Amino acid sequence: MRLIQLLLAVAALGLRQALATPTRSTLADGDPEFASAESGSGTGTSDPLHRLLAAARQYRKKHAASQMLQPKHISRALYHGDSERIRNFVRRMAEGDSLTVALVGGSVSHGMGATGGTPPFGGWLAGWLSEVAPPARPHPPPPPDGLLGLTAAAGSGATTGFVLIPPPGGAPQSCVRVVNAACPATPSTYMNLCLGEYLREPGAVDLVLVEYTVNDAPLPVPYMENESRKSLELLLRKLLGLPRRPAVVLLNSYRWFSEYPLPSGRSSDGTYYNNPEGEFFEFATYYGLPLISVKAAAYHQMKAGLKGFRVDGLAAALRADPSAPQDQHFFDDPMHPSGNTGHKAMAELIIGLLIHTARGLVAQPWRPAEEAALSEPLPTHMVAGNADTRHDRCLLGPRLKAAAVEKQGFDWVNEGTNPLAPKWGFTAYKAGSSITLDFLSSASASANTSATTAPAALAASAGGSGGGAAAPLSSPGGPKLVMLLLAYLRSYEHMGVAEVTCEGGCLCGEAARTAYNQTVEAAARNETYSPSKDLAAAAGPAHTFDGHWDSPTSQLQLTCFPVLLTPECRVRVTVAKETKSGQHKVKIGGLIVVEAAPDAAKNMCMYNLEAAERAAGFRER
Numbered sequence: 303m304r305l306i307q308l309l310l311a312v313a314a315l316g317l318r319q320a321l322a323t324p325t326r327s328t329l330a331d332g333d334p335e336f337a338s339a340e341s342g343s344g345t346g347t348s349d350p351l352h353r354l355l356a357a358a359r360q361y362r363k364k365h366a367a368s369q370m371l372q373p374k375h376i377s378r379a380l381y382h383g384d385s386e387r388i389r390n391f392v393r394r395m396a397e398g399d400s401l402t403v404a405l406v407g408g409s410v411s412h413g414m415g416a417t418g419g420t421p422p423f424g425g426w427l428a429g430w431l432s433e434v435a436p437p438a439r440p441h442p443p444p445p446p447d448g449l450l451g452l453t454a455a456a457g458s459g460a461t462t463g464f465v466l467i468p469p470p471g472g473a474p475q476s477c478v479r480v481v482n483a484a485c486p487a488t489p490s491t492y493m494n495l496c497l498g499e500y501l502r503e504p505g506a507v508d509l510v511l512v513e514y515t516v517n518d519a520p521l522p523v524p525y526m527e528n529e530s531r532k533s534l535e536l537l538l539r540k541l542l543g544l545p546r547r548p549a550v551v552l553l554n555s556y557r558w559f560s561e562y563p564l565p566s567g568r569s570s571d572g573t574y575y576n577n578p579e580g581e582f583f584e585f586a587t588y589y590g591l592p593l594i595s596v597k598a599a600a601y602h603q604m605k606a607g608l609k610g611f612r613v614d615g616l617a618a619a620l621r622a623d624p625s626a627p628q629d630q631h632f633f634d635d636p637m638h639p640s641g642n643t644g645h646k647a648m649a650e651l652i653i654g655l656l657i658h659t660a661r662g663l664v665a666q667p668w669r670p671a672e673e674a675a676l677s678e679p680l681p682t683h684m685v686a687g688n689a690d691t692r693h694d695r696c697l698l699g700p701r702l703k704a705a706a707v708e709k710q711g712f713d714w715v716n717e718g719t720n721p722l723a724p725k726w727g728f729t730a731y732k733a734g735s736s737i738t739l740d741f742l743s744s745a746s747a748s749a750n751t752s753a754t755t756a757p758a759a760l761a762a763s764a765g766g767s768g769g770g771a772a773a774p775l776s777s778p779g780g781p782k783l784v785m786l787l788l789a790y791l792r793s794y795e796h797m798g799v800a801e802v803t804c805e806g807g808c809l810c811g812e813a814a815r816t817a818y819n820q821t822v823e824a825a826a827r828n829e830t831y832s833p834s835k836d837l838a839a840a841a842g843p844a845h846t847f848d849g850h851w852d853s854p855t856s857q858l859q860l861t862c863f864p865v866l867l868t869p870e871c872r873v874r875v876t877v878a879k880e881t882k883s884g885q886h887k888v889k890i891g892g893l894i895v896v897e898a899a900p901d902a903a904k905n906m907c908m909y910n911l912e913a914a915e916r917a918a919g920f921r922e923r
Contacts, residue, residue, distance in 0.1 A: 350396035350397050350398070350436075351393075351396045351660055351663050351664050352664070353396070354395070354396040354434060354435065354660055355657070355660055355661070355664070357433065357434040357435075358434050358653075358657055358660075360433075361430060361433050361434055364433075368642075368646070369650065370610055370643065370646050370647040370650055371599055371600075371647055371650045371651070371654075373654075375599045375600070375603075376599060376650065376651055376654035377654075378598050378599065379594060379595045379596070379598040379599035379651055379654075380592070380593075380594060380595075380651070380654060380655055380658065381583070381586055381592065381593040381594075381595075382592055382655075382658070383586055383587070383589075383590040383591045383592045383593065384590030384591075384675075385659070385662065386672045386675040386676055387547060387548065387549035387550070387676065388509075388549040388551070388592055388655070388656075388659050389659055389662065389663055389668060389672065390547075390549070390668075390672070390673075390676060391508050391509050391548070391549045391659075392656055392659040392660050392663060393663055393668050394508070395435055395436075395477065395478055395656075396435075396436075396660065396663075397436075398435075398436035398437075398439065398477045399439075399477060400438070400439045400440070400477055400479075401477060401478045401479075401508040401509070402478070402479050402480075402481060402503070402506050402507050402508055402509075403427070403478060403479070403480045403481070403508070403509045403510075403511065404481050404483045404501060404507050404509070404510045404511070404548075405424050405467075405480070405481070405482050405483060405484050405511050405513070406483050406484060406493060406497075406500070406501070406510055406511065406512050406513070406537075406541070407484045407493075407511070407512060407513030407514055407517070407553070408484060408485065408486055408487065408488055408489070408513065408514065408516060408517035409484075409486035409487060409516075409517075409637070409638060410423075410513055410516055410555045410637075410638055410639065410648075411423075411424070411482070411484035411511070411513045411553075412482060412484040412485070412486045413425070413467075413482070413645075414486060414634075414637075414638045415633070415634035415635060415637075415638025415639050415640055415641065415644065415645060416634075416639075416640070416641030416645050417618070417621075417634060417641060418621065418641070420640070420641025420642050420645070421470045421641055421645065421646075422467075422641060422645045423639075423645040423646070423648035423649040423652070424467040424480050424482060424649075425467055425468075425469070425470050425480075425645075426470075426645060426646050426648075426649030426650075427480055427649045427652055427653065428467050428468060428469040428470070428476075428479075428480040429469045429470045429471075429473060430649065430653050431469070431476040431478045431480070432469035432473040432474055432475065432476050433473070434476075435476035435477055435478050436476065436477045437474060437475075437476060437477060438474070438475040438476055438477050438479075439477055465481060465482040465483075466479060466480075466481055466482075467480040467481065467482055483500040483501050483502075484500070484513070485500060487517075488517065489514065489517045489518050489519075489530065489533075489902070490512075490514040490517070490518055490530070490533055490534040490537050491529065491530060491533040491534075491898075491899045491902040491906075492906065493514075493537055494533040494534070494536050494537040494540070494694070494898060494899075495533075495694050495695075495696045495894055495896060495898070495899075496696035496698070496894070497537065497540055497541075497696075498696060498701075499696050499698050499699070499701070504544050504545065505544070505545045505546065506546070507544050507546060507548045508546050508548050508549070509548055509549045509551065510541050510544075510548050510549070510550045510551065511551050511553045511652065512537070512538070512541065512550060512551065512552050512553060513553040513554070513555055514534065514578075514582075515554040515555055515556070515577050515578055515579050515582060516555050516556075516557050516577075516637060518530055518534065518578050519562060519578070520562055520576055520577050520578045520581075521578070521581070526581060526584065526685055526686075527685055527686055527687060529898070529899035529900075529901055529902050530899075530902065531581060531685055532685050532687075532688045532898060532899070533898050533899050533902070534582075534585065535585060535683060535684060535685050535688055536688070536690060536691065536898055538550060538585060538589060538591070539680055539683075539690065542589065542680060543680070547676040547677070549592065550589075550591050551591065551592045551593070551594060551652075551655065552582055552585070552586055552591055552592070552593040552594065553594050553648070553651075553652070554577075554579045554582060554593065554594060554595050554596060554597070555596050555639070555648065556577065556579075556595075556596040556597035556600065556601070557577065557636070557637055558571060558572055558604060558613045558632070558633065559571050559613075559633070559636035559637070560573065560576050560577070562576055564576060572604075572605075572613070574597060574601055577597070579595060579597065584684065585684065588681070588684040589680070589681070589684075592655060594648075594651045594652065594655060596644075596647065596648060596651065599647065599651055600632065600644075600647055604632060609629075609630055610629060610630065610631075610632065610642075610643040610647075611632045611643070612630050612631045612632065613631065613632060613633065614631075615630075615631055616631055616633055616634060616635055616636065617629075617630075617631045617633065617634045617640040617643070618634045618635050618640075628642075629642045629643055630643075631643065632644045632647070691897040691898045692897070693742070693782060693784055693867060693895055693897040694895060694896060694897050694898055695741050695742070695893070695894065695895035696892075696894050696895075697739075697741060697892060697893040697894070698789075698891070698892045699726055702726075702727070702728070702739075702890070702891075702892055702893060703726070703728075705739045705740055705741050705743070705893065706728065706737055706738070706739055706740075707738050707739070707740045707743075707872070708736075708737070708738040709728070709736070709737040709738070710734075710735055710736050710737075711730045711731070711732050711734065711735025711736065711877070712728045712729065712730040712735055712736070712737040712890075713728070713729055713730070714726065714727075714728060715727065715728075715729040715889075717729070717889075725891075726891070727791070727889045727890055727891040727892075728889065728890045729887065729888070729889045729890075730877050730886070730887070730888050730889075731796075731885070731886060731887050732877065732886055733798070733877050733878065733879045733881075733886045734876070734877060734879075735876070735877045735886075735888070736874055736875065736876040736877070737874070737875050737890070738805065738872050738873070738874045739872060739873050739874075739875070739893060740872050741786075741871075741872070741873065741893055741895055742867070742869070742871055742895075781817075781818060781821050781866055781867070782866070782867045782897065783814060783815065783818040783864055783865070783866055783867075783900075784864070784865050784867060784895050784896055784897045784900070785862055785863070785864055785865070785895075785896040785900040785903040785904065786810070786862065786863060786864070786865045786873065786893070786894070786895055786896075787860050787861070787862045787892075787893070787894040787895075787896065787903055787906065787907060788802070788847070788860070788861050788862070788875075788890060788892070788893055789858045789859070789860055789890070789891040789892035789893070789894075790847055790849060790858065790859060790861060790888070790889060790890055790891065791849055791856060791857075791858055791859075791887075791888075791889035791891065792848075792849050792850070792851050792856070792857055792858075792859045793849065793850070793851070793855070793856040793857075793887075794850070794851060794852060794853060794854050794855070794856075795883060795885075796883060796885045796887040797848070797849030797850040797851075797881075797883050797885070797887050797888070798848075798849060798850070798877055798878065798880075798881045798883065798885060798886035798887055798888050799846060799847070799848045799849070799850075799877075799878040799880045799881060799882075799886075799888075800846065800847055800849070800875050800876065800877055800878060800888045801843035801845075801846050801875070801876045801878050802843060802844055802845040802846065802847070802863070802873060802874070802875055802876075803842075803843055803844055803873070803874045803876070804844060804865060804871065804872070804873055804874070805870075805871075805872045805873075805874055806868055806869075806870030806871045806872045807868040807870060807871070808865060808866055808867055808868040808870075808871035808872075809844075809865070809866040810844035810845060810863055810864070810865050810866075810873065811844030811845050811863050811864065812864070813844065814844075814863075814864045814865055814866035815864045815866075817831075817866050818864075818866050843876075844863065845861070845863040846878070847859075847861040848882065849887065849888055849889070850881070850882045850883045858891050858892070860906060860907045861907060862903055862904060862906075862907040864900075865895075873893075875888070875890060
């Protein structure tokens, strides 16, 4: 009997101690940083991870009053995927290595909605890193074009490439820099083509936050097997194949005020599921990518109308009224989160992922087997019929300049006045001036595709190309029909007309489409078709564009036409004698070759001009 009483007393004492001393899980529910910062085997704060977690806990206490999300909201918004890459990033961050976080996405990633000096989520993240991560070490020198050294707040003019996002308030830079490689008003289809123009230092990227759930339309048809989702998969594979094996995280923003009606025809405002997050989750599970869901963290607070999450108005509409309460609404405008609310919540979710990963490293330290996992080849493509492309090109700025092999009367001119927004392009002023662009050569293509060069193992898994440098154009599947986009200046004065022809045995315009269709039909009959007759018939201009319009504005426009490729294919632009303005100025600001998504390319020509305008400096970024 005494033994039983003794055992009961010991059990009761243990129960009281368990209730009085929170476990790791209960601490995580209340304060996830505290669980790891105070755990361990007597290392105190001498261990880099414990120092980082202790600093994170102090940051949370210091900024508790402005915290948007509680730990439970953060927890339900995270899908962790395979952990090796993100664990490697956090481990190296704690040790003070010089690291780079790149933001790849649309206008939300670019920082729109964060106005009046409030930081975008990249700025909030940089501020957290400034207080939590070790101080900065010297980074490698910037690339020859010097773009990496630029620093610009959201909304200021800037060229393409890395733009450093500084910590708010002049706080010191940490060992982790945050750089903006996003382009507003563009879907993942565009970034898949032009990644090399925005991710200018691919060998120095350690974490990529990919944000396209606002810019990519939900549920295009056929389901998953469409250009949009195929392009997103190709973009993700390019990022996963970067030299440092970066952690690639899907950062899924959310739009309460949707522009896409439901199939029933009723408004989809406030609908939880009318966005592509479900489709993006397929990529997360297939490739093991961490995923952050803004709607999972914030939707119920929006429905409840809580402070900072209100959706019964927009922050921009209230700023003009000084008597109106500020920082009440999640969105600044119908598409973009507000700086002190929506953008801040997005940063807290990213921070939550990093904290969770640091806690995991304390509980289970880094293992040599994880190092080997970083070099594992990618699986085959998830989307049926998808394949890494060899002919996509995006030539802007120095890449476009390198593509010119012959020119008469065209000069490489910067017409911009803002040093952060140069307006480079090939410009001519006389009829008869001409320029020939070799857009498939290694000189123009290798620089642009360097961001997608994958190691041998990844290249093998990607069907031989890995998205790397330009490959031979001989195609076992037969001739290749692509869409070529030219960015050209339109203005209300001085502008002329240009004619486009193709050289080197390739066809442009409708003759290219006709020859391609006839070649495919002949192959189906086990016959061979030669496009020689089409070449003879296509002696004249295959395409023309007019730079004059009556609107008193100057903007880059896109014109597009099909091209049936050959290995020596070149495009020649000639200034015509015809003119509506009485003058003959022609300016070319960019050239894009689209293999992966020709239908999307045609839509870009018709509707989506902002990418080209910003790329060549004609619109502030």
